Amino acid sequence: MTSATKATSDGYEQAFSALRSSGGPSWLPALRREAMDRFNALGFPTTRNEDWHFTSVTPIAERVFKIAPTRSGPATLSPADVATAAIGDPDWHRLVFVNGRFEASLSAFAGLPAEVRVTTLADALKETPEFVAEHLGKLAKSEGQTFTAFNTAFAQDGVVIHVPGGEVVEAPVHIVHIADVHAAGAGIHPRLLVVAEPLSQLTIVESFVCTGSPGAAYLTNAVAEIEVGNGARVNHYKIQRESTDAYHVGTTQVRQGRDSMYHSFAYASGAAISRTNIYTQLAGENAETRLNGLYLIDGTQHADHQTFVEHLAPACASRELYKGILDGSSHGVFNGKVYVDPIAQKTDGKQTNHALLLSDQARVDTKPQLEIFADDVKCTHGATVGRLDEAALFYMKSRGLGADGARALLTYAFAAEVLETIEVDQLREGLEALAFARFTHGEQR
Amino acid sequence: MSSSIESLVNKEYQYGFVTDVESDTIAPGLTEDTVRLISSKKNEPEWLLEWRLKAFRRWQAMTEPHWSNLKYDPIDYQSQRYYSAPKSVTPLQSLDDVDPELLKTYDKLGISLSEQKFLAGVAVDAIFDSVSVGTTMKTELAAHGVIFCSFSEAVHNHPELIKKYLGSVVPYSDNFFAALNSAVFSDGSFCYVPKGVRCPIELSTYFRINAANTGQFERTLIVADEGAYVSYLEGCTAPKRDTHQLHAAVVELVALDNATVKYSTVQNWYAGDKEGKGGIYNFVTKRGKAHTNSKISWTQVETGSAITWKYPSVILQGDNSTGEFYSVAVVNNMQQADTGTKMIHIGKNSKSTIISKGISAGKGQNSYRGQVKMLPKAAGSRNYTQCDSMLIGNQCGAHTFPYIEVANNTSTTEHEASTSKIGEDQIFYCKQRGMNAEHAISLIVSGFCREVFKELPMEFALEAQQLLGITLEGSVG
Numbered sequence: 001m002t003s004a005t006k007a008t009s010d011g012y013e014q015a016f017s018a019l020r021s022s023g024g025p026s027w028l029p030a031l032r033r034e035a036m037d038r039f040n041a042l043g044f045p046t047t048r049n050e051d052w053h054f055t056s057v058t059p060i061a062e063r064v065f066k067i068a069p070t071r072s073g074p075a076t077l078s079p080a081d082v083a084t085a086a087i088g089d090p091d092w093h094r095l096v097f098v099n100g101r102f103e104a105s106l107s108a109f110a111g112l113p114a115e116v117r118v119t120t121l122a123d124a125l126k127e128t129p130e131f132v133a134e135h136l137g138k139l140a141k142s143e144g145q146t147f148t149a150f151n152t153a154f155a156q157d158g159v160v161i162h163v164p165g166g167e168v169v170e171a172p173v174h175i176v177h178i179a180d181v182h183a184a185g186a187g188i189h190p191r192l193l194v195v196a197e198p199l200s201q202l203t204i205v206e207s208f209v210c211t212g213s214p215g216a217a218y219l220t221n222a223v224a225e226i227e228v229g230n231g232a233r234v235n236h237y238k239i240q241r242e243s244t245d246a247y248h249v250g251t252t253q254v255r256q257g258r259d260s261m262y263h264s265f266a267y268a269s270g271a272a273i274s275r276t277n278i279y280t281q282l283a284g285e286n287a288e289t290r291l292n293g294l295y296l297i298d299g300t301q302h303a304d305h306q307t308f309v310e311h312l313a314p315a316c317a318s319r320e321l322y323k324g325i326l327d328g329s330s331h332g333v334f335n336g337k338v339y340v341d342p343i344a345q346k347t348d349g350k351q352t353n354h355a356l357l358l359s360d361q362a363r364v365d366t367k368p369q370l371e372i373f374a375d376d377v378k379c380t381h382g383a384t385v386g387r388l389d390e391a392a393l394f395y396m397k398s399r400g401l402g403a404d405g406a407r408a409l410l411t412y413a414f415a416a417e418v419l420e421t422i423e424v425d426q427l428r429e430g431l432e433a434l435a436f437a438r439f440t441h442g443e444q445r
Numbered sequence: 446m447s448s449s450i451e452s453l454v455n456k457e458y459q460y461g462f463v464t465d466v467e468s469d470t471i472a473p474g475l476t477e478d479t480v481r482l483i484s485s486k487k488n489e490p491e492w493l494l495e496w497r498l499k500a501f502r503r504w505q506a507m508t509e510p511h512w513s514n515l516k517y518d519p520i521d522y523q524s525q526r527y528y529s530a531p532k533s534v535t536p537l538q539s540l541d542d543v544d545p546e547l548l549k550t551y552d553k554l555g556i557s558l559s560e561q562k563f564l565a566g567v568a569v570d571a572i573f574d575s576v577s578v579g580t581t582m583k584t585e586l587a588a589h590g591v592i593f594c595s596f597s598e599a600v601h602n603h604p605e606l607i608k609k610y611l612g613s614v615v616p617y618s619d620n621f622f623a624a625l626n627s628a629v630f631s632d633g634s635f636c637y638v639p640k641g642v643r644c645p646i647e648l649s650t651y652f653r654i655n656a657a658n659t660g661q662f663e664r665t666l667i668v669a670d671e672g673a674y675v676s677y678l679e680g681c682t683a684p685k686r687d688t689h690q691l692h693a694a695v696v697e698l699v700a701l702d703n704a705t706v707k708y709s710t711v712q713n714w715y716a717g718d719k720e721g722k723g724g725i726y727n728f729v730t731k732r733g734k735a736h737t738n739s740k741i742s743w744t745q746v747e748t749g750s751a752i753t754w755k756y757p758s759v760i761l762q763g764d765n766s767t768g769e770f771y772s773v774a775v776v777n778n779m780q781q782a783d784t785g786t787k788m789i790h791i792g793k794n795s796k797s798t799i800i801s802k803g804i805s806a807g808k809g810q811n812s813y814r815g816q817v818k819m820l821p822k823a824a825g826s827r828n829y830t831q832c833d834s835m836l837i838g839n840q841c842g843a844h845t846f847p848y849i850e851v852a853n854n855t856s857t858t859e860h861e862a863s864t865s866k867i868g869e870d871q872i873f874y875c876k877q878r879g880m881n882a883e884h885a886i887s888l889i890v891s892g893f894c895r896e897v898f899k900e901l902p903m904e905f906a907l908e909a910q911q912l913l914g915i916t917l918e919g920s921v922g
Contacts, residue, residue, distance in 0.1 A: 050512070054850075342839070342840070345839070355851070357851070357853075357854030358854065359854060360821075360824075360853050360854045360855065362854060363850075363851065363852045364849075364850075364851045365848070365849065365850045365851075366848075366849045366850075366860075367846070367847065367848050367849070368845075368847060368860070368862070369844070369845060369846050369847070370834075370843070370844060370845040370862060370864055371842070371844045371845075372834070372836070372842060372843045372844060372864050373842045374836075374839060375836035375837070375838060375839045375841065375866045376839070376866045377836070377864060377865065377866065378863075378864075378865050378866075379863065379864040379865070380861070380862060380863040380864070381845070381860075381861075381862050381863075382859075382860060382861045382862070383847070383849055383858070383859075383860040384857070384858060384859045384860070385819075385849060385851040385856070385857070385858045386854075386856070386857035386858065386859075387854045387855060387857075
């Protein structure tokens with residue numbers, strides 16, 4: 001540990017001590033303490049760490065983000081502000097957090113099936129502590145994961161979703177994290193715990209947005225743990241549109257049972273530095289996972305996506321499609337790993353990663369990896385980096401489109417291929433509209 | 446497993462014999478004195494000793510890298526011998542004076558050094574442990590101005606070329622094994638093709654490890670001057686021994702403007718037995734520097750060694766330069782290979798192609814590790830990468846670790862990789878047409894590797910195909 005990180009470590013240790021008075025079940029302090037010790041021992045990763053080779057977190061590591069929940073004052077935001085900030089629908093079940101604090105007045109999730117439990121983490125710790133104890137920190141382990149340990153030590157609130165066997169939640173559960181003007185300097189550590197029991201169905205939309213500009217950096221360090229039971233189906237959308245001053249680290253850890261389905265879509269257009277980790281374990285036969293994503297960055301933004309699919313059971317399928325569009329002097333990183341265990345015969349894995357460079361200052365580093373220990377498998381990965389096809393541009397121009405129009409249309413089409421896979425109509429249309437506006441009018445984010 | 450296949454599995458590594466020659470071998474251990482001793486044995490000039498010592502000091506400060514996907518027992522660098530030469534070899538001898546025992550060894554390996562039996566159109570430099578035994582066809586090459594000789598000979602006869610190019614592509618400080626090699630390298634081949642000359646015959650070096658507990662640290666340097674062309678082949682074998690032997694070579698290629706260097710390797714070091722006992726630890730640094738409009742092409746067939754750590758690379762320094770890497774890597778039994786390439790695009794409109802075929806059988810672990818880097822100034826550059834892996838049997842592994850780093854938007858990179866089992870329906874089809882399983886597999890594997898084999902010179906392509914058959918024998922039951 002360097003002296004600079006020693007200072008931040010001391011700062012966090014003080015903040016941690018200050019938090020300890022805040023109630024909760026008896027096992028919680030021990031879990032947090034363990035995570036804190038792990039966080040201290042690991043320190044922030046450096047670029048010497050293979051998993052962080054292309055992403056420097058120095059700006060995050062060199063300061064202490066305020067952990068205490070920042071008060072935004074009484075109801076500075078109206079439901080209309082939420083609707084403007086986050087793509088959603090009034091019919092969805094909605095939980096809104098402002099600077100990490102739950103805002104009951106902006107939330108609405110009463111219309112859920114009676115058996116399905118959706119609560120804040122704070123409430124769940126009071127009402128069903130055994131349930132939380134059984135699942136919290138079981139998938140998202142702190143070992144070797146600084147940011148997960150960091151979250152476990154400091155997570156103040158979040159969402160707990162429990163869908164009992166066979167229950168189908170029709171409308172998406174929308175979790176909106178808003179950073180407002182008071183977020184400057186804050187460290188926000190939201191936690192999401194999802195248990196979808198056998199044969200249940202659930203759609204989750206997580207939005208990370210901002211209203212106005214905090215004018216200074218804040219850190220969002222989110223962790224999600226999702227258990228997908230046998231035959232269950234979970235769709236998970238993570239929409240990251242943070243302030244471009246912000247730092248965002250999001251880790252999603254999934255474990256799937258047999259015949260289950262997990263579809264993830266990660267959209268990222270915000271944050272100065274963002275890192276999205278999606279780790280899924282296919283632990284039961286015939287499970288399917290689909291990881292798609294799109295990132296659109298500009299200026300000096302840095303977006304890093306890391307996926308890790310572990311095939312731990314036979315006959316599972318994984319599909320991955322990630323695309324990036326980079327402008328300005330932005331830097332994109334994609335690191336996708338597929339691991340096939342010796343017992344995971346009949347694995348069918350496919351991973352695709354394409355990056356489009358719109359400016360000559362933009363940079364992409366990509367590292368698609370296959371680690372295969374079983375023989376009866378079919379695994380492929382493909383990666384391309386390039387710019388718009390000159391021939392396609394020429395064709396468009398020959399048909400009467402202007403150069404700018406042709407470029408905008410082709411860029412949009414590049415993004416649309418992956419946006420089309422979004423199954424929630426409002427979300428797909430919302431993101432398509434954003435992408436279209438961005439490329440045709442040069443609008444940001 | 447059928448009985449015929451079983452008998453093939455137990456087939457001996459056919460190059461595993463030991464030649465009984467009296468050797469001048471130095472004591473195990475590595476100190477500054479060892480470096481001085483090697484240098485004095487080779488009667489080297491002061492500047493080369495200084496260079497070796499610089500490398501040795503740097504090596505001492507380095508630690509062995511462990512980022513690769515290889516597992517092996519720690520190497521004790523002090524228990525190795527760093528120099529061994531057959532006593533009968535005197536420097537700069539003519540082929541007529543070569544010890545008949547050594548000639549017989551090469552005959553047995555299928556490489557004839559005696560004048561009448563030369564492979565048509567191939568000049569051979571034969572390296573036995575730490576020294577060059579002899580080089581064929583020297584006069585014929587000299588007529589074209591081509592210098593082809595052992596490294597030691599070049600140090601004495603062409604010091605200006607060695608001084609200019611030694612370490613210019615792989616500096617002594619490059620990595621742990623390159624530093625070790627720079628300190629203790631014994632012999633190797635040197636080749637210089639003058640301006641505008643197309644080398645009329647294939648050049649070849651045959652490396653043979655014979656002495657026990659001795660590492661081989663050869664150094665090869667090939668320079669193709671402006672507009673020159675050279676095609677170079679490398680082959681290697683070693684006796685069967687129960688202990689692991691270290692092989693840490695460095696190969697440097699320089700292709701000046703408009704030149705072409707084609708480098709082909711068939712690596713068949715002893716791979717160890719079925720339990721992983723013995724075999725060569727092969728840690729090799731190979732790199733080429735391609736200047737304007739030049740081309741460097743690597744072709745490798747890796748079938749031997751217990752451990753292979755090898756990344757033949759090209760620095761595409763000049764505009765319009767081309768880099769190619771064609772590789773077949775086969776692992777069977779307990780073999781492990783971590784191999785691939787680096788293509789560093791610096792010049793504008795530079796192009797690189799990577800075709801890698803990995804075959805894993807038995808308990809073998811095969812990793813492709815590659816880097817394609819497009820620097821900001823490498824405008825309009827292109828890369829195409831294809832790495833395919835084939836798995837035979839359910840205890841082996843195939844891994845792919847490509848790094849693609851693009852820092853300009855006029856370049857295009859494409860990377861494709863696939864891993865699959867050997868096609869059961871294909872085997873079935875062949876069997877149904879009257880072939881046995883062994884034949885069917887051999888046919889399918891040849892087809893899988895075809896893109897790489899077609900890059901090899903003809904004699905080598907045949908050898909490679911046969912080798913592949915032998916390496917994989919008995920892997921399917």
